[in-house]
Amino acid sequence: MTLVRYNPHTRLTALPNEIERFFRGYGLDSDDSDTVWNPIIDLSETETSYEIKAEMPGLNKKDIQISFKENVLSLTGEKKGETEEKEPNYHRLERSYGKFERSFRFPKDVKQDSIKASFKNGVLTVEIPKAEEEKPRAIAIS
Incomplete structure (x- = not known):
């Protein structure tokens, strides 16, 4: 049987991670950025x-x-x-507001000039076409 010594500082080192996880669960960032709300994305x-x-x-x-x-x-x-003109008496406030930024890196096989976007019923759809793959071709030896 292995004996493990109790270290009271072990729990304290995990505290910053627990605090950040707590705030992330409420849609808030623990840093000082202006980003409070981020749209949910499917890629x-x-x-x-x-x-x-x-x-x-x-x-x-x-x-x-x-x-x-x-x-x-x-x-x-x-x-x-x-x-609103008058101050409401909120019993629960769950909606978030603020600036957002989401960025996605794509491989080089994208047709940048053919990207299309549409917005319907609160859903933004962005279609990013892939460039056609170069097909191998035979080269004749002269």
């Missing part, structure tokens, strides 16, 4: 393209910016909170 791949679907309830397409640079697709924007 899929077929033989001919990649597809991103992002749930963005409460946003309009004018609230979202999409950019593609150096094989990185970035979705940025801001989900603005509702403002």
Whole structure:
């Protein structure tokens, strides 16, 4: 039987990780960034393209910016909170607001000029077509 000594400091070293995990569970970052809300993303791949679907309830397409640079697709924007004249008496407040940024790196086989995006019923769909694979060809020896 192996004897293990109790070290009271072991639990303290895990405390920062536990605090960060706690805040992540509530959609909050423990750092000082402005990002509080991030859209939920599905990223899929077929033989001919990649597809991103992002749930963005409460946003309009004018609230979202999409950019593609150096094989990185970035979705940025801001989900603005509702403002009311009178102060409400909240019993529960679960919705999050704020700026967001999600970035995805793609392989070099992407047709950058053919990327398409649509926004319907609070879901952003971005289709990123793959470039056609170069087919091997025979070279005649002269």
